Amino acid sequence: KNQVEQSPQSLIILEGKNCTLQCNYTVSPFSNLRWYKQDTGRGPVSLTIMTFSENTKSNGRYTATLDADTKQSSLHITASQLSDSASYICVVRGGSQGNLIFGKGTKLSVKP
């Protein structure tokens, strides 16, 4: 069954600290993987997209990694800011239909 699992479910960190969010998937065949940021009351916004051949991709303070062999991805946030407080959703495109399979998200709270 095509699934995307994220951990942790929620995370609280202090402003300025780094954190890493995890995503494991069982989607096959794999097409690409996106990390989305969803602020409260808003729709998801894409942070990064990674294809099979890409190991690392950065977008400012956000760095995503992908290990296609172990089917794992991570999102590392450096020097967190209060505005990073949001849900981060891992989404894999794949399967026989090429559909998007969403994880449940990690809720990040950055405290001052």
Place this chain on the structure above:
Amino acid sequence: EAGVAQSPRYKIIEKRQSVAFWCNPISGHATLYWYQQILGQGPKLLIQFQNNGVVDDSQLPKDRFSAERLKGVDSTLKIQPAKLEDSAVYLCASSLVRGEQYFGPGTRLTVT
């Protein structure tokens, strides 16, 4: 460039009542999606349109949910009659064919 527009932003109704949501996609985007996002979960695809045709409605509860995109531009999603478990955020997204999906702000529905 204007983003995906949705209205209303919030709606509170009693169970067994009907409700309709409206979505205007990004200009030129042929593909339109409706998602249901229950609190604490990732979005679940309800229906996907390509222009004015339905591509995938396999997860749409057709006994109570309906959607249309008559002119291939804006779209409406209707629930009739609503149940308590329909309380969720309803997200609309649009994309070029198979391209990145851009999400609207969502409509938060509360069924009492």
